[in-house]
Amino acid sequence: MPEITVVKVESVADDGGQPGRMVHIERPKDWAACPDCRVISTTVRQRRTTRPRDLPYGPEPLAVRWHKRQFACAEQRCARKAFTESTAEIPPRARVTGRLCRAVARQAASGRSIAAVGRECGLGWPLVHRHFAVHADALLIEPEPPRVRGIDETRRGRPQWIKNEATGRWARTELFETNFGDLSGTGGLLSQAAGRTSKAVVDWLNTRGHAWKSQVRIVAIDPAACYRTAIRQALPHAVIVVDHFHLVALAGKALTAVRQRITREQRGRRGRATDPEWANRRLLLACAREQAPRSVISHRLHRFLSWCADSGLSELLTLAETIDAWWPETLAFITNARTEETNRLIKDAARVAFDFHNLHNQRRRVRVACTHHTINVPAA
Incomplete structure (x- = not known):
């Protein structure tokens, strides 16, 4: 030293x-x-x-x-x-020496739990967390406005009931967090907002200012009507995109629902590995990467929707209605995989911490977990 x-x-x-x-x-x-x-x-x-x-x-x-x-x-x-x-x-x-404080902060920022780092270095949880908070706040600066943004939601764990001291009423905490990610740069997870509503998205976007919002050109989302409504209201100039993965997932769920219903009706039991419909359940494949012309895509879509309508199956009718409603956003074709990766990192951070009780600590820890791999951490 x-x-x-x-x-x-x-x-x-x-x-x-x-x-x-x-x-x-x-x-x-x-x-x-x-x-x-x-x-x-x-x-x-x-x-x-x-x-x-x-x-x-x-x-x-x-x-x-x-x-x-x-x-x-x-x-x-x-x-x-x-x-x-x-x-x-x-x-x-x-x-405690300064270099030990910086070391435990970097260890916690790498994804380890605060308690595990404290036990290893013989320090208490409050001390480790205090230095981690200082380290994280120095790293999590205001990001540049991304051209392509991803919006998705994650569940925050078990609900809690909080009493309002002024009114005496009990209110339940939000079960979902809306995540705003950067899909075009290295910003990672930009921020989180409580709730899974249009108002939560609009309020967060409006706080960034008009100049910040004008830089956004594309927004990738799940097939969520509340997010689409919010983007059209707050970012009318942006192109809304739905990842084709979600259409494939919806088709897979519809196929599973039909297979399970037919098995129960005809066999009077649940499916088994020896049943043909069970053994071939993963044969539904996507042809999204063929880069076919728009005319070919439109012809295939029309044929698919007609086939669903003629089938008379309620599961396929629901699938056709969903695909038709979200087809303009799906046709733009941009993957939302980085947003899904962020969701996985958010859940991993919650598992390491055995769930969070403080919302502010959760958001700080989650942002560090979702962006630390893009940040050049200074040496001790």
Whole structure:
């Protein structure tokens, strides 16, 4: 550490007889400046020994003993009569070195839980979380407006009931969070908003300002009517896109519903692996990457919708209505895979933390988890 000199290293044993090392350090300069008046003093009043916790090094436990000096202030008019020497890495009254604080913050930002990092370094949860919050807030700057944006939702866990002290009424917390992602740059997860409604999306977009919204050209969403309504209201110039994956997923669900219903009606039981309709359940394939001309695509769509209408099956009629309603957005053809990846990272962060109780901590932790791979983290 800067301004610190190792005096000696001793081999010691803890209470359980396990070997360890004790490092004795001191500040080599025999003078120090008063933190109030900045007058240099060389008069030592007394010596003290502190035990700051530092980064582990090597296979054996490491203990640090800092032999500090207390100086008498040389300025008679200074209100501070004495002060103890300190450094930037070990400030006054600090029990943890600065490099250990930065290390635990980076460990928590890498995806590990706060509790696990604290147990490994012998620190409490509040201390680790405080330094992680400082580290994360420095990284999560306001992103540039993306040209292509993804919007999706994730569930926030179990609902909680909170009592309003003013009205005395109980209100349930939102079960869903709307996620705003950057699909054209390296912004990752831009932000989150409570709820899965048009108002939540419109309010978040309006807070960015007109200049910010004007930069957005394409918005990729799921087949959610509330999101489509919000985008048309807040971003009327943007092109709305629905990933073709969702149409394939809807077709797969419709096929599964028909297969299960027919199996129950004809066999009087659930499907088994030996049933042909069960063994061939994954034969539905997508031909989205063929890059066929628009005329061919329109012909196939018409043939598909006619086939669904002539089938007389309620599942296929529902599928045809959904595809027809969202076909203009699907025809734009842009993948929303990065938004789905963000959803997976959000869920992983919640699992590592065994779910969140504080909404502000959750959003900070989730944003770091979804953007840390695009951020150049400075060295300690």
